[in-house]
Amino acid sequence: MLSGKRIFTLLNPEWDEPHHVIYLNQKMGALQIPIGTYHRSISGSEGSMVLNQAVRDEKFDSSKEFIPVSLRDRPDLMAAKAIDPVYWLWEGDQLKRTKFSTLLSTIQQKKS
Numbered sequence: 001m002l003s004g005k006r007i008f009t010l011l012n013p014e015w016d017e018p019h020h021v022i023y024l025n026q027k028m029g030a031l032q033i034p035i036g037t038y039h040r041s042i043s044g045s046e047g048s049m050v051l052n053q054a055v056r057d058e059k060f061d062s063s064k065e066f067i068p069v070s071l072r073d074r075p076d077l078m079a080a081k082a083i084d085p086v087y088w089l090w091e092g093d094q095l096k097r098t099k100f101s102t103l104l105s106t107i108q109q110k111k112s
Contacts, residue, residue, distance in 0.1 A: 002026070002048075002049040002050065002051055003026060003047075003048060003049045004025075004026075004043060004044050004046055004047050004048030004049060005023065005024065005025045005043070005044030005046070005048055006024045006041050006042065006043050006044060006048040006050060007021065007022070007023055007024070007041065007042050007044070008020075008021070008022040008024055008031060008033075008039055008040070008041045009021055009039065009040045009041075009081075009085075010022065010033065010037050010038070010039050011037065011038045011039070011077050011080045011081055012034070012036060012037040012038065012080065013076040013077065013079065013080045014036060017083070017086050018079075018080035018083055019080050019081055019082075019083045019084070019085040019086065020085055020086045020087075020088065021085045021086070021087050021088070022087075022088040023087070023088065023089050023090065024041075025090050027090055027093070028090050028095065030053070038069060038077060084099055084100065084101055085099070086098075086099055087099065087100070
């Protein structure tokens with residue numbers, strides 16, 4: 001991330017937690033997206049600039065890369081997206097991992 005902010009959504013049906021949302025900013029550095037992971041990113045309201053540095057090995061085949069995929073055509077990705085996501089945020093100079101269900105439980109416990 002060179003400037004601005006960007007929100008990445010990662011989906012990988014092979015993961016135990018297949019749905020992740022990353023609020024990426026410059027302090028967080030680079031986001032490495034594992035092979036087989038589908039992603040989408042949206043710039044923050046002020047825009048963003050990202051440098052894509054793909055690693056390519058001898059198995060790289062450009063005809064199999066950068067092919068748009070619709071969730072409508074992929075029930076496995078629709079199911080992954082329907083799962084409560086894991087959120088990654090930058091807070092207090094460190095990366096935080098959370099789920100809204102965990103946050104709601106914590107808030108409810110504090111109110112009791």
